[in-house]
Amino acid sequence: MNKQVVAGIDIGGTKIALALETLAGERVAARRLPTTVELGPERILENVARSIEEMLAETGTKLTAIGIGCPGPIDIERGLALSPTNLPEWIDFPLVETIKKRFCVPTVLDNDANAAALGEYFYGAGRGFRDMLYVTISTGIGGAIICEGNIHHGVGASAGEVGHTIVKPDGRLCLCGTKGCLETIASGLSIARRMRETLAASNGKTTEDLDRITAETVVEAVKKADETAQKIWDETIKFLAVGIGNAITLIAPEAVIIGGGVSEAGELLLKPLRCEIGKNVTMLPIEKVEILKASLGSESGVCGALILARQAVKKMHENVY
Amino acid sequence: MNKQVVAGIDIGGTKIALALETLAGERVAARRLPTTVELGPERILENVARSIEEMLAETGTKLTAIGIGCPGPIDIERGLALSPTNLPEWIDFPLVETIKKRFCVPTVLDNDANAAALGEYFYGAGRGFRDMLYVTISTGIGGAIICEGNIHHGVGASAGEVGHTIVKPDGRLCLCGTKGCLETIASGLSIARRMRETLAASNGKTTEDLDRITAETVVEAVKKADETAQKIWDETIKFLAVGIGNAITLIAPEAVIIGGGVSEAGELLLKPLRCEIGKNVTMLPIEKVEILKASLGSESGVCGALILARQAVKKMHENVY
Numbered sequence: 346m347n348k349q350v351v352a353g354i355d356i357g358g359t360k361i362a363l364a365l366e367t368l369a370g371e372r373v374a375a376r377r378l379p380t381t382v383e384l385g386p387e388r389i390l391e392n393v394a395r396s397i398e399e400m401l402a403e404t405g406t407k408l409t410a411i412g413i414g415c416p417g418p419i420d421i422e423r424g425l426a427l428s429p430t431n432l433p434e435w436i437d438f439p440l441v442e443t444i445k446k447r448f449c450v451p452t453v454l455d456n457d458a459n460a461a462a463l464g465e466y467f468y469g470a471g472r473g474f475r476d477m478l479y480v481t482i483s484t485g486i487g488g489a490i491i492c493e494g495n496i497h498h499g500v501g502a503s504a505g506e507v508g509h510t511i512v513k514p515d516g517r518l519c520l521c522g523t524k525g526c527l528e529t530i531a532s533g534l535s536i537a538r539r540m541r542e543t544l545a546a547s548n549g550k551t552t553e554d555l556d557r558i559t560a561e562t563v564v565e566a567v568k569k570a571d572e573t574a575q576k577i578w579d580e581t582i583k584f585l586a587v588g589i590g591n592a593i594t595l596i597a598p599e600a601v602i603i604g605g606g607v608s609e610a611g612e613l614l615l616k617p618l619r620c621e622i623g624k625n626v627t628m629l630p631i632e633k634v635e636i637l638k639a640s641l642g643s644e645s646g647v648c649g650a651l652i653l654a655r656q657a658v659k660k661m662h663e664n665v666y
Numbered sequence: 667m668n669k670q671v672v673a674g675i676d677i678g679g680t681k682i683a684l685a686l687e688t689l690a691g692e693r694v695a696a697r698r699l700p701t702t703v704e705l706g707p708e709r710i711l712e713n714v715a716r717s718i719e720e721m722l723a724e725t726g727t728k729l730t731a732i733g734i735g736c737p738g739p740i741d742i743e744r745g746l747a748l749s750p751t752n753l754p755e756w757i758d759f760p761l762v763e764t765i766k767k768r769f770c771v772p773t774v775l776d777n778d779a780n781a782a783a784l785g786e787y788f789y790g791a792g793r794g795f796r797d798m799l800y801v802t803i804s805t806g807i808g809g810a811i812i813c814e815g816n817i818h819h820g821v822g823a824s825a826g827e828v829g830h831t832i833v834k835p836d837g838r839l840c841l842c843g844t845k846g847c848l849e850t851i852a853s854g855l856s857i858a859r860r861m862r863e864t865l866a867a868s869n870g871k872t873t874e875d876l877d878r879i880t881a882e883t884v885v886e887a888v889k890k891a892d893e894t895a896q897k898i899w900d901e902t903i904k905f906l907a908v909g910i911g912n913a914i915t916l917i918a919p920e921a922v923i924i925g926g927g928v929s930e931a932g933e934l935l936l937k938p939l940r941c942e943i944g945k946n947v948t949m950l951p952i953e954k955v956e957i958l959k960a961s962l963g964s965e966s967g968v969c970g971a972l973i974l975a976r977q978a979v980k981k982m983h984e985n986v987y
Contacts, residue, residue: 476820490916492813499797499918501950509949510912513835514904521948583835591831595811595913597820627842628830629822 347407348373351658352397353650354444355460356380356415358431361393362647365400368409368658374400375647386426386438394447410661411444411452412653414460414646421502424454451657457646458505459496461639462489464648465602469641474599478592479639480507482585483605486528490596495656508532512587527588531581533560533607540577547573564610582614586621593626593634604639611638668728669694672979673718674971675765676781677701677736679752682714683968686721689730689979695721696968707747707759715768731982732765732773733974735781735967742823745775772978778967779826780817782960783810785969786923790962795920799913800960801828803906804926807849811917816977829853833908848909852902854881854928861898868894885931903935907942914947914955925960932959 348367355362357380364375376396381389401408416429424441426432445452455463462479465471471479471491481487486508490497497504508528509521516525529535540563541555566574589601608614619636626634641648669688676683678701685696697717702710722729737750745762747753766773776784783800786792792800792812800810807829811818818825829849830842837846850856861884862876887895910922929935940957947955962969 488916492818497813497917499950500920500954501918503950504916504918506915506949510915511908511946512832514833514908519948523946523948587832587835591912592916594827594831595809595825595916596818597822597825599821625832625844627840627844628827629820629824633821 347405349409350401350404350406351651351654352400352408352411352448353647353652353654354393354397354411354413355457355646355650356413356432357457357646358382358416358429360643361389362643363393363396363400364647364651365397365404365406365408366651366655367406368655370655373404373406376400380432382432382434386432386435386440387443390440390443394444397448408448408450410450410654410657411448412460412650412655412657413440413444413452413454414457414650414653415440415454417456417458417503419454419456419502421454421456421498424452451654451661453653453657455496455649455653456502458487459489459498460649460653461604461641461645462491462505462602462649463496463652464641464645464650465604465639466491466494467652468648469602469645470637470639471600471602474635476596476598477600477602478505478507478589478596478598479602479604480589480592481605481639482532482603482607484533486532487605488592490598507588507592510588510591512584512591527584530584531588531607533605536560536563536577536581536607539580540574543573543577560607561609564607564613567613578613579617582617582621585618586625589618589636590622590625593622593631594628597629598634600635600637602637602639604641604645608638668726670730671722671725671727672730672972672975673721673732673769674968674973674975675714675718675732675734676778676967676971677734677753678778678967679703679737679750681964682710683964684714684717684721685968685972686718686725686727686729687972687976688727689976694725694727697721701753703753703755707753707756707761708764711761711764715765718769729769729771731771731975731978732769733781733971733976733978734761734765734773734775735778735971735974736761736775738777738779738824740775740777740823742775742777742819745773772975772982774974774978776817776970776974777823779808780810780819781970781974782925782962782966783812783826783923783970784817784973785962785966785971786925786960787812787815788973789969790966791923791958791960792921795956797917797919798921798923799826799828799910799917799919800923800925801910801913802926802960803853803924803928805854807853808926809913811919828909828913831909831912833905833912848905851905852909852928854926857881857884857898857902857928860901861895864894864898881928882930885928885934888934899934900938903938903942906939907946910939910957911943911946914943914952915949918950919955921956921958923958923960925962925966929959 488507513525809828834846
């Protein structure tokens with residue numbers, strides 16, 4: 346009999362990561378495809394399905410379940426992608442139905458932050474903790490809460506959105522419609538924007554100079570002791586410590602795992618962040634909350650998708666026996 | 667054979683509520699004792715124990731477990747009261763051991779906000795919801811999270827402290843040691859203090875007038891269309907909507923139940939609060955989150971203590987069978 350495997354699909358704006366693992370957790374195959382957005386969702390998923398079929402054939406394995414991570418907003422119950430920012434053509438697209446029809450196995454969908462959080466919890470920096478808050482700081486700021494190995498979904502399956510907690514009442518208007526969200530200050534885009542605004546106001550930089558500024562160049566400038574960049578960075582840390590600190594005060598997780606592009610700053614981010622959070626969180630022994638960098642990089646999503654599939658298999662067995 | 671019952675003990679700064687219920691949930695006896703603080707914890711608990719013995723004798727019932735709610739800080743694992751503000755003599759007092767020695771049944775301790783939240787979840791305004799955030803606005807602001815019928819404790823058993831989330835960075839110093847906590851603006855004490863400060867700055871009120879101001883008198887003045895009181899109240903609502911809104915964005919509970927003395931303002935509080943929260947929470951369908959007044963009043967704590975006892979009985983059975 347063929348060895349049973351689960352498949353993980355992590356759909357991103359530029360790449361799609363695929364992987365197969367045995368039920369014991371052994372990785373037997375992995376692939377990456379470009380997200381050729383202009384092909385549209387049907388043909389992209391056709392390519393995904395064909396790749397999985399090839400991987401199954403090559404490894405002589407039998408598929409038992411599929412997990413999918415996809416950028417939000419999504420409808421988990423109905424298995425739909427609801428026009429994610431990076432995939433604007435995927436309007437109410439029946440992601441789960443399309444895949445399920447092809448493979449006839451249980452197929453579970455969750456959003457990319459939740460999938461990445463699950464990945465870090467079971468394979469990465471979150472291993473061994475009971476409850477975990479995951480925060481991803483990249484273009485925007487996403488988040489997820491894992492309680493004893495399960496995603497805490499909550500109403501609308503949208504819990505954990507630390508990026509849209511208000512840290513500066515009456516602050517800048519966020520794309521989400523409210524004012525002063527953490528994302529308006531500390532996301533990659535906002536860090537770059539604040540640096541541009543400060544430089545534009547203070548001296549004669551050209552538009553070209555300003556256009557080149559990203560969160561990454563701000564981090565590089567901090568490393569070179571640039572004063573303006575340091576001020577922007579200090580403010581970033583300050584408000585991250587309010588938002589993440591508030592989440593710790595509320596949820597009291599054993600670990601906060603920080604991923605996303607901005608987390609690549611490493612200890613330049615984490616050391617002052619731990620210090621500021623220590624001042625903001627007073628109701629619990631903060632030394633018992635580990636604040637760590639995510640360890641799986643771009644692998645977290647597909648790892649989490651595999652866990653989603655594995656949890657679907659487990660659920661199936663519980664319902665049968 | 668005598669009918670089996672559980673006992674609930676709710677220890678407060680001024681009163682102690684006791685109740686017995688059958689395992690089926692029928693209330694068979696209840697009492698209230700004054701918390702005669704000057705007697706010290708040993709003699710107070712002796713009175714509590716004797717009252718429970720009398721209630722058991724009067725009803726001809728047999729005790730199977732005890733739940734205790736006590737103001738924090740407490741040590742749940744070791745069953746200690748750690749000098750609560752209202753009970754300053756209870757320094758590392760072995761509450762669970764003292765009661766357990768007397769009755770020889772499983773005895774569970776939790777803090778008063780967690781107990782009150784459990785009470786509202788199973789007997790009160792929180793019935794029928796999956797996950798619930800409980801917020802109590804009285805002298806201070808406490809909170810608790812109930813997930814599928816269980817208290818979410820987290821690190822240090824201190825999750826849910828919405829009163830100590832920061833809603834105004836660099837704001838007023840809180841007793842907890844950080845700045846700009848929700849409690850520094852919206853607790854009963856803070857509402858009264860802000861009213862006093864505003865009036866003292868604006869006109870010739872006497873010290874006596876100012877000393878009479880409480881959160882309750884502010885609410886009464888709002889009802890009488892007092893402009894200053896309305897301004898204080900609006901600001902209270904604004905920051906409650908930031909703190910509670912942030913908690914909703916993070917936890918996405920099906921219900922927020924608001925108790926404590928300030929919640930007695932009823933719709934004067936809840937109506938504008940729902941409106942402001944609606945503006946602040948954008949990542950989930952806020953119309954699916956019920957924001958309601960607690961319905962048990964001072965009974966919530968003892969109801970929750972009974973649930974703690976009932977959960978201890980259930981756990982015992984699970985371990986045996």
